[in-house]
Amino acid sequence: RSTTVRNIDDSIDNIEEDDEDDVVDLAANSLLNKLIRQSLVESSHHVEVLQKDPSSPLYSVKTFEELRLKEDLLKGIYAMGFNRPSKIQEMALPMMLAHPPQNLIAQSQSGTGKTAAFVLAMLSRVNALELFPQCLCLAPTYELALQTGRVVEQMGKFCVDVQVMYAIRGNRILRGTDITKQIVIGTPGTVLDWCFKRKLIDLTKIRVFVLDEADVMIDTQGFSDHSIRIQRALPPECQMLLFSATFEDSVWRFAERIIPDPNVIKLRKEELTLNNIWQYYMLCEHRKDKYQALCNIYGSITIGQAIIFCQTRRNAKWLTVEMIQDGHQVSLLSGELTVEQRASIIQRFRDGKEKVLITTNVCARGIDVKQVTIVVNFDLPVKQGEEPDYETYLHRIGRTGRFGKKGLAFNMIEVDKLPLLMKIQDHFNSSIKQLNAEDMDEIE
């Protein structure tokens, strides 16, 4: 009878899992990353450059001074704590600041310095004495537009006469008033409205056009078309820049349609590996048993910081309640929270204020928490049809080779899930050792 109960249990879990998968939200993930990111993401890859004119010399800079920026702008950059250009900025900045202006398509994972680069380009091309929009930046959501605006404000802190305006829904402009701010950041729908219907922005006066987060943009219905309509009305001498964290074919096709004669810069994403990870599994009878196994290793996992993954929201919640009742200090990162609430939990975790984070896949996707040395799969990641989800397994546990520390991974496995674990082991050609409660000395 207990099996029947569990089957029902499982099927409820699966339904919830579907629900949760629906809320994977690229824009929210991107915002979350921005809210919690404090420094550059390192990369061991080289920047790949494809010049529109391969015969022209290729410049790169190692310092911000070499860019001959306005004094006030340089001051702003240093005030932000930037000492030298990031990897992508070394190549991108000379192209973006060249005379005559060059168009650019740039792709690199989030956190590599793209936003800072195009904000710098906008600030350096703006004429503070001219009181009309000269730089236009499109972003996929209101919140992402605000984040970029904050960077403009910080970097432009000493460029006192340069101002930002947000073209976002709800930002009302009285009829007959002119926009006197030089930099406009907004979402495609509202920008379109402001340009064509309300004639608040004269697109023929735009010098720099930025399309940020192109991958998120094309994911949103209508945004590609809006962006293209805006781009078509720009003057030929306007500089056009497009940025994306990923580069699927669809992004590339869109980028080529919207950016004429581009230079292309790419920084490949660091590959994840399981090489530096010790992987273990503990064989359990059922959920309570898994919980007991987790409690057995709890002392060891809290030496460092740990993330515990559950397959469903419901399981994550259950586990959190159980652990708190048993006096363990854990926090739950759940899909029901707002992006800001999630950011603040991750921030506390990063600051070491929390040692153990319980979460689900969806919630943790796209977030890298480098100092986590211990990962617990309370549930194995599976796809529908009882196949292991290899990609998610790698994503949860894997580290980037050069920058990753050594790590520990524990899998709590119900007996009937053992074949799945073996498939994972074969797939990655790496060994996952069985651990009995008595063997804990081995890992310490």
Ligand code: ADP
């Ligand atoms: P992306 O747009 O690619 O996600 P950002 O421009 O937002 O990257 O940069 C990621 C983080 O690194 C931000 O906190 C930003 O302030 C910081 N950053 C950007 N460029 C530099 C630099 N040259 N030196 C130090 N920090 C930088």
